[in-house]
Each structure stands twice: as C-alpha cells, then as structure tokens.
Amino acid sequence: MLIGASRGLGLALAEEHLKRGWRVIASVRSASALDAHRGVYGERLEVVTLDTTDWPAVDALGEGLSGRQIDLLIVNAGISGPITLPIGDVDPDVFTKVMLTNALAPLRLIDRFAHLVPSEGTIAVLSSDLASISRNTIATWETYRMSKVALNMGLRSLSIRRRAEGRTYLALCPGWVRTDMGGPNAHLSIEESIPRLTDAIAARAGEKGVSYVNYQGQEVAWEANGSAAVWR
Ligand SMILES: NC(=O)c1ccc[n+]([C@@H]2O[C@H](COP(=O)([O-])OP(=O)(O)OC[C@H]3O[C@@H](n4cnc5c(N)ncnc54)[C@H](OP(=O)(O)O)[C@@H]3O)[C@@H](O)[C@H]2O)c1
Numbered sequence: 001m002l003i004g005a006s007r008g009l010g011l012a013l014a015e016e017h018l019k020r021g022w023r024v025i026a027s028v029r030s031a032s033a034l035d036a037h038r039g040v041y042g043e044r045l046e047v048v049t050l051d052t053t054d055w056p057a058v059d060a061l062g063e064g065l066s067g068r069q070i071d072l073l074i075v076n077a078g079i080s081g082p083i084t085l086p087i088g089d090v091d092p093d094v095f096t097k098v099m100l101t102n103a104l105a106p107l108r109l110i111d112r113f114a115h116l117v118p119s120e121g122t123i124a125v126l127s128s129d130l131a132s133i134s135r136n137t138i139a140t141w142e143t144y145r146m147s148k149v150a151l152n153m154g155l156r157s158l159s160i161r162r163r164a165e166g167r168t169y170l171a172l173c174p175g176w177v178r179t180d181m182g183g184p185n186a187h188l189s190i191e192e193s194i195p196r197l198t199d200a201i202a203a204r205a206g207e208k209g210v211s212y213v214n215y216q217g218q219e220v221a222w223e224a225n226g227s228a229a230v231w232r
Pocket residue numbers: 003004005006007008009010028029030050051052053076077078079101126127128129173174175176177178179180181182183186
C-alpha cells in the first residue's frame with residue numbers, strides 16, 4: 001500500500017512495485033497520473049482517495065480495509081514548507097501544517113493500519129537525509145528537517161512500543177531527487193533512486209526492528225555520535 005502516490009516518488013514507488021508484480025493499493029488526494037495505469041494493471045491496482053491530514057478519513061479507510069493483509073505499507077505523502085526561511089521567521093500556522101503532514105499524519109496512519117501488516121511485513125516512511133542531526137552541516141530546510149526528525153523519532157518509538165508484534169520499520173532516504181519537491185537541481189533522477197530504494201526495502205523484508213536506510217541500502221546515522229560541533 002502506497003500512501004501519497006499521485007506524483008513524484010510516491011507515483012514511482014507504486015509503478016515500480018506494479019512492474020515487479022505486486023498488487024498495489026495506492027492513495028491519492030485527487031485524479032492523477034496513476035489513473036492511466038488502471039487499464040494496464042487491472043485489478044492489481046486499486047486507487048483510493050485520502051488526504052492524510054483528514055483524520056476521520058484516515059480512520060474510515062483503516063476500517064474499510066479491515067480483513068485485508070498489507071505486506072508493505074509505505075507512507076510517502078509529505079510537504080516541504082519554506083526552504084530558505086529561518087525558523088524564527090516561519091509562520092506558526094505553516095510550521096504546524098508541515099509538522100502535522102510530515103510527522104503526525106504518517107505516524108497516526110501507521111498506528112491505525114499496523115494491525116493489517118503481518119509480523120513478517122514492512123512499514124516504511126519517506127524520511128530524508130535532512131533528518132540526520134549529524135549530517136546537518138548546511139542548515140536550510142529548517143522546518144522540513146524538524147518535521148522529519150520528529151517523524152524518525154516517532155517511528156522509532158512506535159516500533160519499540162509495538163515490538164512484540166514483529167514487522168520491519170524503515171525510515172527511508174531516497175536521496176535528493178528531481179521531483180516537484182526536490183527541484184531541478186537535485187542530484188538524482190527518479191529512475192536513479194526508486195528502483196534502488198525498492199531493492200533496499202526488499203532486502204530488509206522480514207528483518208524486523210527499525211532502521212534508517214538510504215536508497216543504496218546503507219544505514220544512515222540517526223544522530224550525532226558525540227562528534228564536535230560542525231561549525232567550529
Ligand atoms: N524529492 C526528494 O529529493 C526527497 C528527498 C527526501 C525525502 N523526500 C520525501 O519523499 C516524499 C515524496 O517526495 P516528492 O519529492 O515525491 O514530493 P512531491 O513531488 O512534492 O509529491 C508529494 C506527494 O505527497 C502528496 N501529499 C502531500 N500532502 C498530502 C496529504 N496531506 N495527503 C495526501 N497526500 C499528500 C502529494 O499529493 P498531491 O499531488 O495531492 O499534492 C504528492 O503525491 C516526501 O515525504 C518527501 O519529504 C523527497
């Protein structure tokens with residue numbers, strides 16, 4: 001199941017899993033490029049409508065899926081917020097919207113849908129390199145970074161709270177990719193990121209526990225390891 005599959009990385013993740021033979025339930029907020037695939041993939045592709053910050057709708061979708069099994073749940077939906085604005089100048093309502101969309105919404109959805117994912121299944125969120133505290137040497141994206149750190153911390157807590165249930169939990173770093181959010185100067189094309197990210201997810205299937213991993217399948221540092229301040 002792909003949450004937020006209308007464009008960019010979410011659409012590409014849905015397409016990649018369809019190409020690899022998966023049955024995909026993909027959520028979008030409105031009509032999207034995904035609709036064109038319905039004819040190609042037939043009943044292997046199910047499209048549902050969801051805004052992840054519409055809390056009653058998330059609950060209703062979870063209830064509607066009752067009895068289904070989701071082997072892989074990927075929560076991709078996210079927004080960037082102001083990129084260059086210092087945190088002190090960010091409108092509190094904008095800050096709240098980014099935090100709700102990028103941190104609370106994915107985690108709340110996972111808590112509502114986790115029982116549909118079996119012990120051997122995987123739950124993944126689209127985190128970011130920008131959430132690594134120790135790798136933050138350039139600032140910018142301040143609101144976004146804070147939201148993805150909150151997402152990582154929340155995923156870790158959720159996975160620990162639910163550890164008796166098994167499952168693999170992944171905070172994914174797709175690399176800096178040319179999408180509407182990543183922009184035209186990003187290092188990677190979607191084709192350079194998503195097949196490898198999909199391999200990285202598959203490689204950890206059944207592993208259990210929680211990991212912060214990049215599209216090359218490598219572990220990313222969650223935090224500073226007592227290293228000296230980078231600005232000195
Ligand atoms: N691109 C990168 O370099 C990069 C790097 C690291 C992490 N990421 C993360 O990867 C994910 C996808 O990024 P992207 O580059 O593909 O971004 P994007 O091109 O801006 O696409 C964002 C996606 O999220 C959906 N979305 C946003 N808010 C939503 C909500 N409230 N409910 C449901 N769907 C919502 C959008 O749907 P609509 O079409 O309806 O707006 C769209 O499908 C994000 O979580 C992002 O933070 C991206």
